[in-house]
Amino acid sequence: MLLVEQIIKIWSKYSTVFLDGLTGTLWISAVTVFFGTLLGMMWALVQLSKVRPLTTIYGWYVGLIRGTPILLQLYFFWLWLPKALPLELSNTQCVIVALVVNSSAYVAEVIRAGIQAVDFGQTEAAKSLGLSNRNMMCYVILPQAVKNILPALCNEFISMIKQTSLASVFFVSELTTSFKTVQSITFLAIPPLIISGMIYLVVITFLSKMVNLFEGRLRVSD
């Protein structure tokens, strides 16, 4: 009973801290997935070009990103980027760069898999009609691949919402940092933790439902 009371009390007093945190989380996730998708598309093109040295580099890149913990990647960019660039970079900017790089590797794989999942017969039919490679991609393969890719991209956005909690390590303003902030003010740990957790749960459950609905609608047109 005490816990519930504490939660209600903390929420009524510090709700703006949590809502600001949520805004930060959603904003960082959206920016990350947007640029991650752009970069991921470029990587996917690199891979699909089938040019030997490029595809090898792609393999290393994806292997490196997926083969190391994301927290380590965040530390790396946080430490290295301010040294490498002659700019004043905020923690948030360093973290976003790291998340974009991380996300791009996953997005590239999503796009690659989405394109390769299109039946090879479609490629053959397009070629037999004399379509150029470009037209085949734009008018036959990609429109079909999009149906595989879009739901997976939405899921990438959802998982990014969870990944951004790691940014709290660098005191970037987001939902997990909100918990830490409120904890340090109130000296209570569990209630703000639960509040942050519940906000994540509500948002992610809602978005997952939306993706399922969206996926269902894509299926219908199959």
Added chain:
Amino acid sequence: MTKDAKAILQVVDLHKQFKDLEVLRGITEEVREGEVVSIIGPSGSGKSTFLRCLNLLERPTSGQVYFQGVEITDKKIDIDRHRQKIGMVFQHFNVFPHLTVLQNITLAPTLERKIPKEEAKDRALALLEQVGLVDKQNEYPRKLSGGQKQRLAIVRALAMEPEVMLFDEPTSALDPEMVKDVLGVIKDLALSGMTIVNVTHEMGFARELSDRVLFMDEGVIAEQGSPREIFGNPQNSRTIDFLSKVL
């Protein structure tokens, strides 16, 4: 087919190797304008691979393919331009599921031959009329039966006004009651003078409509002749053996 009709497709010493497996082991053959050629033979004999080499969907390991006198196996030529004149119909239809029936047909002519949309549509409708699919023009392929999909695939290829049509077992994936419709369309096409190369298991069809039948076995053309010769009086022991199993 007149006797001195020009060769439209010629292959010279065609070989195709997949890893350790030599699928085509030296084929030299030609198809003349207006000719209907059926290719028969046991599965794994290389019939489909041979057909797919004719428009370079499969690149031969060695040997040359000539289309209208031009060597299309030459890496420097624009293969897309030549493929536009070589129609192909697949066993599994391969119609474009994200496009309507009409869009399936007009896509390649409008993109690659720069035919105005309206004109391409009129032509597509005329073709659909011929195969009895006009009322399906705005449907998506998922609403079509197998036989309808294959008829769509045929007119999609015809919309490019090809000089030759390649059929790769066009009725093998169809329910029996659909086969007749599709064969009817191919028959009309043959009677209209189209040059056709047809890989088939439909022996009745091969016998009735072909000018020439090629029997393939183990990567070579083991025997060839008129349908009367091949079906009536086969010489090669493997041909005899094959026909005894399928007829």
